[in-house]
Each structure stands twice: as C-alpha cells, then as structure tokens.
Amino acid sequence: MAKKKKSGKKSGNNKNKKGKKKFKKLSLSFVPYSDIAKLKSSERIKKLLDIVLDNRIVILQGRLEPTEETSMIQSTMALVDRVDKFTGIELAVIQPNEQENMVEKFKSHVAKFLVGERDVLTIMGPASIVKEVKRDPSKIDLMLNDE
Amino acid sequence: MVVRIVRNFFKRVLGKLIKSKGELKLGFYGPPNAGKTSLGNRICKDWVGENIGKVSKIPHETREIQFKEKVDIEYKGKTMTFKMVDTPGIATRVDYEEFTKYGVKKDKAKQRAKEATQGVVDAIKWLEDMDAVVVVLDSTKNPYSQVNITIIGNLVARNIPVLVVGNKVDLKSADLKKIESAFPEYDVIGISAKYGKNIEEFYESLFELSKKA
Numbered sequence A: 001m002a003k004k005k006k007s008g009k010k011s012g013n014n015k016n017k018k019g020k021k022k023f024k025k026l027s028l029s030f031v032p033y034s035d036i037a038k039l040k041s042s043e044r045i046k047k048l049l050d051i052v053l054d055n056r057i058v059i060l061q062g063r064l065e066p067t068e069e070t071s072m073i074q075s076t077m078a079l080v081d082r083v084d085k086f087t088g089i090e091l092a093v094i095q096p097n098e099q100e101n102m103v104e105k106f107k108s109h110v111a112k113f114l115v116g117e118r119d120v121l122t123i124m125g126p127a128s129i130v131k132e133v134k135r136d137p138s139k140i141d142l143m144l145n146d147e
Numbered sequence B: 001m002v003v004r005i006v007r008n009f010f011k012r013v014l015g016k017l018i019k020s021k022g023e024l025k026l027g028f029y030g031p032p033n034a035g036k037t038s039l040g041n042r043i044c045k046d047w048v049g050e051n052i053g054k055v056s057k058i059p060h061e062t063r064e065i066q067f068k069e070k071v072d073i074e075y076k077g078k079t080m081t082f083k084m085v086d087t088p089g090i091a092t093r094v095d096y097e098e099f100t101k102y103g104v105k106k107d108k109a110k111q112r113a114k115e116a117t118q119g120v121v122d123a124i125k126w127l128e129d130m131d132a133v134v135v136v137l138d139s140t141k142n143p144y145s146q147v148n149i150t151i152i153g154n155l156v157a158r159n160i161p162v163l164v165v166g167n168k169v170d171l172k173s174a175d176l177k178k179i180e181s182a183f184p185e186y187d188v189i190g191i192s193a194k195y196g197k198n199i200e201e202f203y204e205s206l207f208e209l210s211k212k213a
Helices: A033-037 A041-053 A066-082 A102-115 B002-019 B036-047 B096-100 B106-129 B146-157 B176-182 B199-212
Strands: A003-015 A021-031 A057-061 A089-094 A121-126 A130-135 A140-144 B024-029 B066-075 B078-086 B132-138 B162-167 B188-190
Touching (some): A021 A033, A021 A041, A033 A041, A033 A057, A041 A057, A041 A066, A041 A121, A066 B106, A066 B146, A089 A130, A089 B146, A121 A130, B024 B106, B036 B066, B036 B078, B036 B132, B036 B162, B066 B199, B078 B199, B132 B146, B132 B199, B146 B162, B162 B176, B162 B199, B176 B188, B188 B199
Parallel strands (some): A021 A057, B024 B078, B132 B162, B162 B188
Antiparallel strands (some): A057 A121, A089 A121, A130 A140, B066 B078
C-alpha cells in the first residue's frame, strides 16, 4: 500500500479575489521497495501508473529493471491514447555516487543481489504536473507546470 | 529472468551462425529530434544513393519503423552489409499541443500524437531484434535523461552492442564531454549528420561495433 505524503506549493503570483495568495497542492506518494518487491513486472507497472494517473508524484525506493522501464513507457503510451488529458510521465532515477572503489562496488553488487537496489530512488510524475526533470549527476530539478 | 537469459543466449548464438554471411540488423535509437533519420540518410546517401526517411524540425517526424536493406558499407577494403532500421524517437510523453506550436493544425496534431505513441511502442518492440544499435543523442541537450539511460540499460540487459553518437556537434551549444561523462563505459562519437562531420570516424566505430555483434 502506497503511503501518501502531502505538501503545499506556492502558486507564484496567483491571488484569489480577496487578494490572498492561493496555494497549489502537490501530492507525493512514497512507495517503499517492500511494496513492489514481490509483485510481477506488470503489477509493479500498474501500481505505479495508477498513482500517477491519480495526479500524484511517486517516490519509489529502488528502481525498475531496464526491461520493466521500457514496458512502463509502452504502457504509458497506450494510456496517452486512451485516457483523456493524460500526456505521459516524467521520470528520473537518483543513484548514490557511482565513483566507488572496487570493494565498494562489490559490496553494492552483493547488496543489490540480496535485497534489491534500495539505495536508489525513482521519481515519477504525470507530465501534466511535472514539465521536465532536469537530472545532473548530483541533483534533480523537477520543473513543474505553472497551471 | 532465467528463461530470458537462456532465450537471449540461444538467440544470439544461433543468430550469429545464421547471419554470419547475411546482413546485420543495425538499429538507430534515441529520443525524438536527435537526428536518427538524418544519420540514416547520411549513411544511405553515401552507400546506396537514397534516403531512408523524411526529416523535420517538428518532433516525432518518424512515427513508423523505416528500413533500408542491403546497405553495403566499405571501410579500409572491407565490406559489411547492413539492414538499417530507423526507429521513432522514444519518449515518455507525447502532447499534441507541442505540435501546434510548430503550426500544425489541431486535428493533424492529434493524429500525429496518436501515431507517435504507437511509434514509441513499436520502437521498443523492435529493440530485441537488433544485432547492434547506434544510440543517437542530441549533443546540445542534457544527456542525463531517463529515456537515454533506459534505452542503453535495455541494450546492455539484452547483450546488444551499443555505439553512442553525439549528433549536432556543428552547433555552438554542443557539449560532447557531457555525453562522455554520462556514459563513461561507451565509446562516444561526435558527428554532424547534417554536414557529414566526423563521418569517417563514425564508420570506423561502426565496423568495430559490428565485430561485437
């Protein structure tokens, strides 16, 4: 079950009739790795896309397999065709520093084999909310639509 | 997982035996507007004297898989025969309104978006049939996009040899080093498909890539 977090986001210069600033809501859903660990690929994809279709941004502990990522892109494209006003997703994966020495790399591989890639975060949101994800090795900027 | 590994292994071993004297399926993959068709056209013009497809500034111009068979490329006295497979750009979002900004009428923009989404699905379907892939990136854009990482990750997972090409190096804002640092495990060739810059270097890398297939 996805745990839902909510936070407020200022909507720039938008003001209501009384001149008070309006606030836009931005909903984030944290999905722990344990929630998807035992699911089949198709179920994982469905679970994540269901959250996105609910106009929430997913923060997934871990990441999908590369082949699951492409399946998710295919499913997303099928939804763009079928769901009104859904134009797709934006996603990015944040990984820890990849410049590790051999011992650290070996440890990471063993940990990945045993418990999955839990030190990685996947951020995924509906394209209607997230305009662009600018990823550099050290940071991620979510550019939000100002509508 | 195990089934997929075994299936891929047999596919590659048997595939190598079957295609030893045939043509190599060479896929061109990447995000929209990176210059996949431009590069395909450059190669096809060089070796068969005709284009593989139409190019445009409007994203998702290629919305169907395009082929050019029996393309013989010569390099240093050796000839290799390729089946060129130009694919629609892979994207995680397609919005018809983006096309209207280029002057496309609403109805046509909606149709274009519909075809573009199907194109993405088809491009991914074809991925596992490739013997080798050239990933074409726009060197003026940030290479750290998840689509680029996903495409390359998939090719690695399927043991398909990859050559990363940074296109549009003729432009001032091109930054090939950024692509090199994003994909340090791969050879990155900077080219201008439009003007043919570094195309000889590209052919050399293509031959190296073919040996791995």
